[in-house]
Amino acid sequence: MELTALAIAEYLGGAVEGDPKATVSEFAKIEEATPGSLSFLSNPKYEHYLYTTKATVVLVNRDLKLEKPVEPTLVRVDDSYGALAKLLQLANAQQPRKQGIHPLACVEKSATLGQGVYIGPYVYVGEEAVVEDNAQIYPHSFIGDRARVGEGTTIYAGVKIYQDCEVGRNCIVHAGVVIGADGFGFAPQPDGSYNKIPQMGNVIVADNVEIGANTTIDRAAMGATR
Structure with missing residues (x-):
């Protein structure tokens, strides 16, 4: 994704200080930036990097007062950290989404798959499970019988969703998560067992x-864990 300083300022409601035609195509930390990259300054303790950075464009707060001239073009905004988040979201939304069912996936005949889904290699989708439109399930994941994965949700590699469990729409479930394993339920007996x-x-x-990755969410004895 390539953007000019002017386009960035217009998108964020900011003001350009420098070359409005300055173009960036990647994001970088201010101390590691190279020409063609966009960075930001939010924390004052990193301000000294503003005078040495090789970034082409830097997002800064409107009230920042420069101690000396800087090389990069500045885009002044109300909240540079929040502005960076908006740009990262824009860039992420433009990333191509995988689609299709890999030949090494196993999808039971009674499962229901929506439009535009991605089912990666070595994924198992169980009996009567539902994977809604535009959901993505990455390799080595397990979707149990009657489980549901909501529209637009991303299930990363190695996730296990046990039978009858549900994940809502537009969720992100990172690698190694286990949803629906047994909770710790044991009844003590008179003999100590x-x-x-x-x-x-x-x-x-x-x-x-x-x-987050490797989180476990146990199922309830009765009803639902929410």
């Missing part, structure tokens, strides 16, 4: 949730 209590509930993850 324990009887395992079957965990008959499920897990329901709401819309627009992001779950």
